[in-house]
Amino acid sequence: MIDRYSRDQMKKVWSENNKYDKWLEVEISVCQAWHKQGVIPKSDIDKLEKCNYDFDKLNDILKVTRHEMTAFLQSITDVIGPEGRWLHLGLTTSDVWDTATSLQLIDAANILLEDVAILLDTLKIQALKYKNTLMVGRTHGVHAEPITFGLKLALWWDEMRRNQNRLIQAKEEISVGKISGPVGTFATVNPELENFVCTKLGISPAPVSNQIIQRDRHARFLTTLAVIAASLEKIATEIRNLQRTEIREVSEPFPKGQPGSSSMPHKRNPELSERICGISRLIRGNSMAALENVALWSERDISHSSVERIILPDSCLALDYALFITNQIIKDLNVNVERMEYNLEMTKGVLFSQRVLLAMIEKGFAREKAYSIVHDLSMNSWNENKDFRDLVRNNQIITSTLQSDEIEDLFNYKYYVRYVDEVFLRLNF
16 A cells, blocks of 8 residues: 555554564464474574564565575574574465465554544544534435434444444454464464463464465455445445535545645545545455455465455454544544535425325325325426425415415424434433
8 A cells, every 4th residue: 555545553563574573473372382382492492583674684585595594584584593493383374474464454453443442432522522413304305304413423433333243253253373384274373372372372273274364254354344345435426425515514634725626726525435435346345356365276375465455454454554544534524514404404394294294194185196296396396496395385275275384394404303312312322
């Protein structure tokens, strides 16, 4: 991932140095397990526990061998001496690489979980702040009935809470290691050694493996990131929509002096929200590549490797960044309450049509007859720019059935949001 969309904490997790640090942690843990089983003598394990790789030498060797694991090991053994023979004893590359990758994914998941928790707090604060702020609800982009802006924010909060649970479960699924040898049979190691190493690293041994940890685990993790990204795109798309000049109910933060366009000085574009939408597409695409990695030949081929070098770090980096930006937008969101009130009245009361329909049905009208009358009044209001409420007040069929106070009561906005408090109670804010 390019630096523009990368944050330092996540960059550190996926740095080459951290990858090799994890490899070394796995290798030393295996040596300690062999020592515990009496294979490596005390004098040698003391030296092995202090060994380290040489990053520059590793890259020089890699230019020749074109094999990362052998280059990594040689960069250690060239320095440590004869004790280096114990490194990688009975292992295959994937024992180390896959187990280390699990450790990186766990660290990445912890960062993302922290990001989600921060966003949840911000959404909760804003939802409570705007709990009773009336605005028009829209379906198909068309005015429907009144809602509150806080209810919209609460809906996003609840979705992100589900995403939090999904990510916790996905993290658990990738929290496994594999130290079972070339094809998973323990022919050159033993299950006790794997148990020791995984326990020391804070993960569980995969119950069964071949040469690798199975990629359905990674696919589950990346598809979870894709679902979270889809939720962020949902939020960003709505903010983009509400920032449109014709609506102008909310807008993302726009610092003084920031240009919106190189040619049109008046522009205030929702560029942060648009950025989130673009990044979400990338993460979704990566999740498809992860699904393609599940099916490999027999006990393993290497077709997944090149893909994972890109999709694992990039997806984590991209989602970390998108969560951060989304939180900044929600925290500093400009909410135009006056415009929300203005837009409520834009359609001249036609959004009260269902209330009139239901009132007529309750008075004994057949649904089809009542619907026809209210539909005609609604279309008259739309087409001739007349106030729907006045059309209802002056309709003889309706006034012969409903008292004037009953009619006026139908035009009360508060009726639509009278259960908002109950919805918020359900969320256990």
